Amino acid sequence: MTVRSTAARTRRNLVRRGVRALVGAAAAVRYPGDHELTGLIADLRAGSEEFARLWARHEVAVEPTPRKTFRHPAVGPITVNCDVLEISDRDQQVVFYSAPPGSPAEEALRLRSVLGTQTIMLEDGTAAR
Known part of the structure; x- marks a missing residue:
């Protein structure tokens, strides 16, 4: 060649x-x-x-944005979009999770970002951090 x-x-x-x-x-x-x-x-x-x-x-079909749902004990389910960056020469992927602006998922992520700074008592009497 x-x-x-x-x-x-x-x-x-x-x-x-x-x-x-x-x-x-x-x-x-x-x-x-x-x-x-x-x-x-x-x-x-x-x-x-x-x-x-x-x-x-137009060889490639439109694929929906992949989504993933995380279940947090204090915040509950958080559904986020998954964007994948392919690093083909290293056979690796970097996955970015994001929530649409103004969505319930964004609000849940904001709440989750402060949970480690305080203790919240859940309805079942357990503490969440």
Whole structure:
């Protein structure tokens, strides 16, 4: 395999990953009014026949945002969004948990952040920290 063919394959893979990221995240669908995003997509389509071809395929289906529910003894269930950052060259993932602003989960997380500074008596008579 030549250096040139390896570079070409790497470039194709990067373009495909970029298209998948935009389509997979459904960015254009989620944010149709985002003029910067729609402009970026238009620029990429105009500047690269390969990107335009891959974009037209919409190969990646829209996946819902993964969610996880934690059960805290004092606060109760806290359902958060999970965002995953892939570190492919190290076969690792970094998972970020977040709550939508103004949501009950955000309020529960704020309450949880101060629980360690005081003792709260639960209904069953036990103490939670």
